[in-house]
Amino acid sequence: MQGFYFDELTVGQTAEMSRVVGAADIEAFAEVSGDSNPVHLDEAYAKTTTFGQRIAHGMLSAAYISAILGTRLPGPGAIYLSQSLRFRRPVKIGDLVVARVTVKALDESRGHVTLETACEVSGKTVVDGEALVIAPRRAT
Amino acid sequence: MQGFYFDELTVGQTAEMSRVVGAADIEAFAEVSGDSNPVHLDEAYAKTTTFGQRIAHGMLSAAYISAILGTRLPGPGAIYLSQSLRFRRPVKIGDLVVARVTVKALDESRGHVTLETACEVSGKTVVDGEALVIAPRRAT
Numbered sequence: 292m293q294g295f296y297f298d299e300l301t302v303g304q305t306a307e308m309s310r311v312v313g314a315a316d317i318e319a320f321a322e323v324s325g326d327s328n329p330v331h332l333d334e335a336y337a338k339t340t341t342f343g344q345r346i347a348h349g350m351l352s353a354a355y356i357s358a359i360l361g362t363r364l365p366g367p368g369a370i371y372l373s374q375s376l377r378f379r380r381p382v383k384i385g386d387l388v389v390a391r392v393t394v395k396a397l398d399e400s401r402g403h404v405t406l407e408t409a410c411e412v413s414g415k416t417v418v419d420g421e422a423l424v425i426a427p428r429r430a431t
Numbered sequence: 432m433q434g435f436y437f438d439e440l441t442v443g444q445t446a447e448m449s450r451v452v453g454a455a456d457i458e459a460f461a462e463v464s465g466d467s468n469p470v471h472l473d474e475a476y477a478k479t480t481t482f483g484q485r486i487a488h489g490m491l492s493a494a495y496i497s498a499i500l501g502t503r504l505p506g507p508g509a510i511y512l513s514q515s516l517r518f519r520r521p522v523k524i525g526d527l528v529v530a531r532v533t534v535k536a537l538d539e540s541r542g543h544v545t546l547e548t549a550c551e552v553s554g555k556t557v558v559d560g561e562a563l564v565i566a567p568r569r570a571t
Contacts, residue, residue, distance in 0.1 A: 308465060312520030316463055323459040325448060325495035340508070349511045350490065354464035357490040361468030368470075368480070371472075371489045373560075377513045404463040420513075 294366015297402050297426040300394055306364035307391040310355060312347045314384050321349045347382040352410040352418040355390035360424055364392055365404060368427030374408070375420035386412045392422065401428055432505015434500065434553035437542050437566040440534055447531040450495060452487045459521045460491045471502035479549050486521040490548040492558040500564055504532055505544060508567030514548070515560035542566055 295304075309315075317331050324347055326394045329336035337345040353376050360369055382388055396405040403423045409419040435444075448513040450456075454460045457471050466498055469476035477485040493516050500509055522528055536545040544566045 298526070301489075310465060319459060319463040323456055323463060323491070324498045326449060326494065326498035326501045328498075328507050330501075341510070348494070348497060348501075349514075351463070353493065353514075354460070354466065354488070354490045357488060358464045358466035358468075361466045361470075361488075367468050367476075372516045373515070374489075374493075374515070375515045376512045376533070430462045430500045 292307040292335060293363060294368060295364060295426065297404070298429060300365065300404060300426060302394050302397060302398055305366065305391060306359050306392040307389055308355060308363070309387055309389045312386050316351065317345065317347050317384065320348050324348065324350065330392055342381050345384055348380040349376070349418060352388055353387060354392065355410060356408045356418070357424065358403055359390055359392045360406070360422060362404055364394070365424060365426040369383060370425040374422045377419050378396045379419065380412070380415060380417045382412060382417050388412055388417065395421070397401060402428060425427065433503065434508060435504060435566065436497055436569045437544070440505065440537055440544060442534050442537060444504065445531060445533040446499050447529055448495060448499055448503070449527055450492065451527050451528045452522055452524060456491065457487050457524065460488050464488065464490065482521050484523055486512060486523055489516070489518040489558060491531065492528055495528060495550060495564065496532060496548045496558070499532045500546070502560055504534070505564060506567040510565040511564040512565060514562045517531055517559050519553060519559065520552070520557045522557050524554060525552065528552055528557065535561070544570060568569060
């Protein structure tokens with residue numbers, strides 16, 4: 292199983308994943324979430340908005356952050372306690388989103404890991420925030 | 432278009448949506464997010480975890496909150512600025528998740544709306560937190 296036990300984590304440790312957001316991803320996310328806001332789905336409506344075109348759901352970028360936490364760092368066995376998210380810029384169809392998490396603090400007594408979390412497009416932050424997870428302990 | 436302009440919002444105003452989380456929803460969310468953590472997808476693995484069975488991605492419940500903000504309250508035209516999320520209990524396959532947002536504060540000068548956001552299963556909070564959005568202004 293990929294991933295890290297608490298005692299394998301160090302401050303500054305980082306993991307990332309990248310995804311090109313396609314129209315099909317936005318449509319799939321709308322379907323599974325029930326978020327049919329036309330700014331995501333309706334090109335004609337989206338042109339009338341401040342964004343000028345269809346944009347991805349902010350929570351899709353957040354889901355990429357969650358994916359790294361659950362599969363890479365700490366990985367399977369981690370328990371997600373909290374996440375803060377600031378939606379700073381829109382993600383458009385065809386954008387390459389780079390999601391990254393970085394260990395910021397370790398609380399040995401509780402097994403808590405604080406991570407800085409962010410998504411970027413072309414080097415600009417689109418979403419950022421902080422996650423708190425419990426990392427798995429090695430079986431003793 | 433459903434939804435509310437800033438001047439139609441009042442503190443205490445609320446909207447909710449409900450969804451039964453099926454295995455297919457979890458699989459679709461894993462696909463679109465890239466979050467293939469086996470606690471969501473692998474029954475045999477999930478049985479070995481503290482949860483004892485497959486659970487939904489926490490971000491799936493968060494996506495329901497986002498769906499209400501984007502389609503109901505304030506609705507289309509709202510701009511999502513930030514969201515905090517505390518993952519308090521797991522959501523299991525077959526659970527009926529009730530997501531709810533409630534207007535907590537209105538900042539007239541900036542058009543900012545603060546909302547309490549939560550998801551419940553059987554009356555118990557599974558996710559809670561706070562959202563900050565810009566509500567659309569009426570064309571003048």
